[in-house]
Amino acid sequence: MRVAVDIPSYVRCRHVCGASLAASRCYKFGRLVKEVSDEELFASGHRGCAGCGCTIAMRLALKVAGRNVIVTHATGCMEVISSPYPETAWRVPWIHVAFENSAAVASGVEAALKALGKRHVKVIAFGGDGGTVDIGFQALSGALERGHDFVYICYDNEAYMNTGIQRSGATPYGAATTTSPPGRESFGNRTFKKDMPRIVAAHGIPYVATASVAFPLDYMEKVRKALETEGPAYVHVHASCTPGWGIPSEKSIEVARLAVDSGMWILYELENGRGRVTYKPPEKRPVKEYLRMQKRFRHLTDEHIEVLQRYVDERWDEVFGEDEE
Amino acid sequence: MPHRDVMHGSRAVAEAVRLCDVKVVAAYPITPQTHIVEDIAEMVANGELDAEYIMVESEHSAMSACIGASATGARSFTATASQGLALMHEVLWIASGLRLPIVMVNANRALSAPINIWNDQSDSIAERDSGWIQIYVETAQEALDSVIQAYRIAEDAEVLLPAMVCMDGFVLTHTVEPVEVPDREQVREYLPELRMPHTLDPENPVTMGSLGDPNYYMECRKQQELAMERALEVARRADEEFRRVFGRGYGVVEEYNMEDAEVVLVTMGSVAGTIKDTIDMLGDESVGLLRLRLFRPFPKEAVRRALANAKVVNVIEKDVSIGMGEGALMTELKSVLYGSDIKVLGTVAGLGGRDITTEHIRQAVERAQRALRGERVDEVAWAGLKEEAV
Secondary structure, X not given: OOOOOOOOOEEEOOOOOOOEEEXXXXXXXXXXXHHXXXXXXXXXXXXXXXXXXXXXXXXXXXXXXXXXXXXXXXXXXXXXXXXXXXXXXXXXXXXXXXXXXXXXXXXXXXXXXXXXXXXXXXXXXXXXXXXXXXOOHHHHHHHHHHOOOOEEEEEEOOOEOOOOOXXXXXXXXXXXXXXXXXXXXXXXXXXXXXXXXXXXXXXXXXEEEEEEOOOHHHHHHHHHHHHHOOOOEEEEEEOOOHHHHOOOHHHHHHHHHHHHHOXXXXXEEEEOOEEEEOOOXXXXXXXXXXXXXXXXXXXXXXXXXXXXXXXXXXXXXXXXXXXXX | OOEEEEEEHHHHHHHHHHHOOOOEEEOOOOOOOHHHHHHHHHHHHOOOOOOEEEOOOOHHHHHHHHHHHHHOOOOEXXXXXXXXXXXXXXXXXXXXXXXXXXXXXXEEOOOOOOOOOOOOOHHHHOOOOOOOEEEEOOOHHHHHHHHHHHHHHXXXXXXXXOEEEEEEOOOOOOOEXXXXXXOHHHHHHHOOOOOOOOOOOOOOOOEEOOEOOOOOHHHHHHHHHHHHHHHHHHHHHHHHHHHHHHOOOOOOEEEEOOOOOOEEEEEOOOHHHHHHHHHHHHOOOOEEEEEEOEEEOOOHHHHHHHOOOOOEXXXXXXXXXXXXOEOHHHHHHHHHOOOOOOEEEEEEOOHHHOOOOHXXXXXXXXXHXXXXXXXXXXXXXXXXXXXXXX
C-alpha cells in the first residue's frame, strides 16, 4: 500500500538510532507504515480549529483502523465539529449518543456484532478527557471490566473545551480554566491531573497506552496494537487545544512535543501488565519552558512552577530511572 | 405447539423475549424487575435463547448498550423500574430520537423519596413525553403478548420507535397466573426478522446522532410525532393480526360493561381487574370501565368513541402530578374530552403500593354517581389516604 501523505517517507528516527532511514524499513514502525491506509476516513472540511490536536488524533486513528470499523463517540468538541447535520466528516459508520456513555454504546455495538456474526468488524469508542475521566468514568470502567473487544481512545486536551474551557479531572496543576481562574485567593487549578491510564490498567485489561499527537508514529503504532488486541484496549492520547491552552495554531505540535520532552506527559504502554516506555526524551527540558508557551500557565509564580517541576521529577525518576534503554 | 403453564408475570416476559429471538439483552437489576432478567439469564445460560447478555453497570448503560446494539441492527431488550427508568431518562429521548425499535419492560414502581419498592405508575408516566410507545397491561398473559406485539409495532417501517411495556410491579411481576405460551414458529410468522433502513455497517457507512441545529431540530421532532400517530393504526392492526394468529387480542382500549354505562371508571394496568370485580359485584348496568392499554400514542378517537354515552368519568390512576393536584391521565382525558359535556373526576390511588380495594372502587363509583345527580363532589380524591397523618 502507498505510504500516506501525512507520513514523510523519511523520518528521523529519534527512538532508536537518530539516523535517517526509509520509514518502511524502520524496525519499529515499518509494518505500520506499510499497512496504514492512505485514505482519509476522517474528512477535511470539518469545523475544528486550525491547529487542533484532537482532530489529528481522530484522523490518525482511522488511518490505522481502515474502513472496517464502527465508531462510537461521546459528546464533546470532536462530536460537534465533525457532525453538524447535514454534513459529516466520518467516512466510517459513526454514532454519537450522549456525553457519558461512549463506552456503554460501544459495548452494545460489540455485542450486536457478535450476535450477528460480524466479529471481523472493529469497534472504537472516542471520548474527551471530561467524557472519560469524569462523567464517562463509570460506563468506561464497566465496559473494560466486562471484557468487550473494543478500543477506547481518550483524547485529552485537559479541560472541558467544548463548553468553554472548564476544569476537568484531567486538568493539570496550576492551569487557568474558566472554572479554576487565578485570582487573589487562587493560583488556578489546585489539583494534579488524574492518572487515568493507571486507573484503567488496574482493570487488568490486555493493552493500555499513553500517546501524544506530537508523536504520530508512536500513537498510530499503539492504536494498531490496541486494535489487534483481543479484548478491551485503552489509548490515552494527549492532544493540544489552541484556544484552551492559549497557544498559536502553528505551535500546537511544538507544545505537545514539549509536554513529552519535559516529562509533563510520558509515553508508555502496558501489554498484559508489562510496562515499557516507548520514548525517552533525549534531553529533559525544564517544565518552565513548556509552561511559558501557554497562556493557561502564564500567571504561575516560580513557587508554583517549582511544585510542578518536583512533581514531574518524581515521575521522571520513577519511570526513566528503571528504564534500560 | 402453544402450551399452558402457571408462571410469574416476570417469567411470562422472559418467555416472550425468548420467543422473539432477541439478539442483545442489557440488564441491570432493580426490584421488582429482577426476575425478568434472571429468567432471561437462565435461558441464555441453558442455550434456550441465543443472545448476547450484557451485565451492564447501570440502567443508563443498559439503555446506552441497547441503543448501540439496535443501531447495529440487532433486536434488543432491557427491563427496568422506577429509579432505573429515571436514570435512563436522558437516553430514553435519544433512543426515540434516533428512531431505534428497542423494547423495554418497565415493572412499575414508585419513585423515591421516600424510597419505596412497591407499585405505582409515576415512573413510566413521568416519561410520557420521551417519544416511547407505552403499553400498560392487566395480566401476565397480556404482558407476554404485549412484548411480542411491541416488537411488531416498534419495528414497523412506518413507525421505528422504541416501545415500553408497563406492568405493575409485584402485582403482575411476582404473581403466578395461568399463561399460554405461544408456539415459536407462530411467533416467527407474526414477527419477521428485524430489517432496519439504516444500521451501523462498514459496507454502507452512516452518521447517527448528528448535531441538529435550529434549522433541523423541529423537523426531527415533527417526524417523531408523525411516526407516533402512525403507530396508533399500526398497533391496532398488530393486535388484530395477533388475534388472528394466536386467538386472543386486547384492542388499544378495552371496554367492560360499557353498553349502557353513564358512569365510567377509566384506568390503566392491573387495577382494572379489581374494578371489573367491583362492577360485577355492583351488578349495575350504568357503571362501566374503560381501560387504556395504549397511553402513547394516546388513542384519542377510541376514547371519545367509547365515552360517547358517558355522563361522568372517574379516572383511577396510580400517579399524581405534584402541583397540578391530579394525575396525568385525568389531565389528558379532560383535554381529549374538551368541548363535551362529560364531567371528569379523578382518584389518586395506590401510590407507593397502597392497596386499592373494592371498597375504594365503590367509593369512586359513588362519588361519580353523586356528581351525576348534580351534587357537588370533590373533583379529585385520594383513595385510602390517612387524613390524620397528612
